[in-house]
Amino acid sequence: MDVVLTERRAGVLVITLNRPEVRNAIDRRLATALDDAVTTLETDPALQVGVLTGAGTHFCSGMDLKAFPTEGVPVVGDRGLAGLARARLTKPVIAAVEGAAVAGGFELVLACDLVVAADTAFFGLPEVARGLVASQGGAIRLPARLPYHLAMEMLLTADPMPAAEAARHGLVNQLTAPGKAMAGALDLADRVRAHSPLAVQATKRIVQATRGLDDTTAFTVQDPLSDPVFTTTSATEGTRAFCEKRPAVWTG
Structure with missing residues (x-):
């Protein structure tokens, strides 16, 4: 079994x-x-x-x-x-x-x-x-x-x-x-x-990596994890879908 x-x-x-x-x-x-x-x-x-x-x-x-x-x-x-x-x-x-x-x-x-x-x-x-x-x-x-x-x-x-x-x-x-x-x-x-896999995973990594840190240190740790998300096709698709009032189609 x-x-x-x-x-x-x-x-x-x-x-x-x-x-x-x-x-x-x-x-x-x-x-x-x-x-x-x-x-x-x-x-x-x-x-x-x-x-x-x-x-x-x-x-x-x-x-x-x-x-x-x-x-x-x-x-x-x-x-x-x-x-x-x-x-x-x-x-x-x-x-x-x-x-x-x-x-x-x-x-x-x-x-x-x-x-x-x-x-x-x-x-x-x-x-x-x-x-x-x-x-x-x-x-x-x-x-x-x-x-x-x-x-x-x-x-x-x-x-x-x-x-x-x-x-x-x-x-x-x-x-x-x-x-x-x-x-x-x-x-x-x-x-x-229902949401962007890239954004979900980046969010989880940020939470894990910054838990217990002071704000200044936390932002230093967060930014290398969050900044790349804003340049992805997921970010483009998500914002475009919102403006066009339609469901987003995630490709990654």
């Missing part, structure tokens, strides 16, 4: 973690397969957006603790956990979350750019309860996404947070009914895909 499934949908690559019998826990085999899928998304020019989800009723329960004694943390090169947690991707990835997204599973969600979750889903970082540390982005990213004290409560108590509460604090873009997270994520992917 393939432990990661991929499906192409008009410029969108749907990536499904496929070990539902263990809540899609990440072992070495799944990590390698997810890394392959992420590489496909990043290198195929026909693909513009990725959607990451889990098979069955849960997103991902994190690292497979039964495999840990023999396999260690299932990182892939410098991309970190499952080839995604520390990856520097240029294309946006949307998490479609049903059920549990905990431990490394939540860290994969935090590595995504947008999050759609069923209102019955929940998030958690229980590493301290296992004698571990949320070292694949959890301890770094969560305090930047939630108010500091709430993030510290999750990190230090191992208590989970319901998706509805996460949405109230801006951690989730869209809440859906149970079973509808994928539909919501695909709709969001289409909204992103």
Whole structure:
């Protein structure tokens, strides 16, 4: 059985973690397969957006603790956990979350750019309860996404947070009914895909490269990334389409 499934949908690559019998826990085999899928998304020019989800009723329960004694943390090169947690991707990835997204599973969600979750889903970082540390982005990213004290409560108590509460604090873009997270994520992917791929990717690179910098430094980093976009055929087409009151036709 393939432990990661991929499906192409008009410029969108749907990536499904496929070990539902263990809540899609990440072992070495799944990590390698997810890394392959992420590489496909990043290198195929026909693909513009990725959607990451889990098979069955849960997103991902994190690292497979039964495999840990023999396999260690299932990182892939410098991309970190499952080839995604520390990856520097240029294309946006949307998490479609049903059920549990905990431990490394939540860290994969935090590595995504947008999050759609069923209102019955929940998030958690229980590493301290296992004698571990949320070292694949959890301890770094969560305090930047939630108010500091709430993030510290999750990190230090191992208590989970319901998706509805996460949405109230801006951690989730869209809440859906149970079973509808994928539909919501695909709709969001289409909204992103409607725009210039070059502009979308440049915008994501700017956000990644300037996070945490002061304004003066940030503009210095941003300009070499943004200036070339203004001279592309996409910029010409986008502005012309606006003036002509028609949909833009993106060629790159």
